Amino acid sequence: MNFVLDTHTHTLASGHAKNTIREMAATAAQRGIRLLGITEHGPKSPGVCKEYYFNSLKLASRNVCGVELLLGAELNILDTSGQVDLPDRTLRELDLNIASLHTPCILPGTRQENTQAYIHAMQNPYVDIIGHPDDGRYPVDYEAVVQAAKDYGVLLELNESSLRPESSRKDAGKNDKEMLKLCIRYQVPIAIGSDAHCREDVGNNSYALALLRELQFPEQLVLNGSVERFKEHLRTRRCRTK
Ligand SMILES: [Zn+2]
Ligand SMILES: [Zn+2]
Structure with a gap:
């Protein structure tokens, strides 16, 4: 598999990440990320950063160091109704929106509650990807999550950072395996995100790749291999919900 895109990274604007947009893009260019x-x-x-920052992204360049940028948000899912922390008027202007469960913003619920939180977030027309749905601190019904992803055309993320031994997320490898097997059964595409918080991690996918190889995961279900296929998926997702 030859990957040319990374769907999930952070810069200084996230507060706890280490590099600028330009630094992240420069490393991406060196690593063949388009x-x-x-x-x-x-x-x-x-x-x-606050809502004002996200609104101002419309003025930012989408091509830096020869790398095309999708500028957006990793939203916090706030409750079981799938509410997220930016309004639709902001989300519709962003290029790419991931929705995730994070411990500072939502306490883990029951399996049913966590599952509902994801599924309701997928019903938001501006949510493109569910971020790290592998975190065992938030147990979910993967059968229901994978089927909902198929129904709504939302991508499920295979998060490289979750699979690292030092990750604070729990049982990601085991949970990803269960999710990926269901993705094969129901033919649901995924996107690998490095979740890089520093330039050294841009495009990293070694743990994710090892897992995909182990499961003999079909290459056509991984959208990181083609910029055009990924963008077409995004366009279709946004169109079907407008
Ligand atoms: Zn996250
Ligand atoms: Zn992240």
């Missing part, structure tokens, strides 16, 4: 998603944490995360 499309880079920069998805800053939503405003309910501690110490991050």
Whole structure:
């Protein structure tokens, strides 16, 4: 598999990440990444940029160091109704939106509650990807999550950072395996995101790749291999919900 895009990274604007947009793009260019998603944490995360920052992204360049940028947000899902921490008027102007469960913003619920939180977030027409749905601190019904992803045309993320031994997320490898097997059964595409918080991690996918190889995961279900296929998926997702 030859990957040319990374859908999930953070810059200084996320408060706890280390590099600028330009530095992240420069490393992406060196590593053969042609499309880079920069998805800053939503405003309910501690110490991050506010709504005003996201609104101003429309003025930012989408081509830096020869790398095409998708500028957007990693939203916090706030409750079981799937509410997120930026309004539709902001989300519709962003290039790429991931929705995730994060411990500072929502306490883990029951399996049913966490599952509902994801599924309701997928019903938001501006949510393109569910971020790290592998975190065992938020147990979910993967059968229901994968089927909902198929129904709504939302991508499920295989998060490289979750699979690292030092990750604070729990049982990601085991949970990803369960999710990926269901993605094969129901033919649901995924996107690998490095979740890089520093330039050294841009485009990293070694743990994700090892897992995909182990499961003999079909290459056509991984959208990181083609900029055009990924962008077409995004366009279709946004169109079907407008
Ligand atoms: Zn996250
Ligand atoms: Zn992230």
